[in-house]
Amino acid sequence: MAEDINRLKVVLALKKRTNKWLATELNVNPTTVSKWCTNTTQPDLYTLSRIAKLLEIDIKMLLNSNDEL
Known part of the structure; x- marks a missing residue:
């Protein structure tokens, strides 16, 4: 099963x-x-960067990792 890559919904x-x-x-x-x-599907890196700016967050928050928000 494929792993969720981004946390955009969250x-x-x-x-x-x-x-x-x-x-x-x-x-x-x-x-x-x-x-x-x-x-x-996944947004490209440019779009991911735009999303982070719009949401006023660090781009790392959009990526799924073991780190908590």
Whole structure:
């Protein structure tokens, strides 16, 4: 089974933001953000960096690791 690579869904919930909000901010289809949140696909590094800036967090918070938030 594939490992979840990003924690976007968790971080969006912590920041009280929605998939739709992120899609609008990035000018991407909401389905794309949904796929990122379910780890079906992954954003590229440039997009991941943009997401981190929009959410005002360190990019490391978006990556799945053994570290706690």
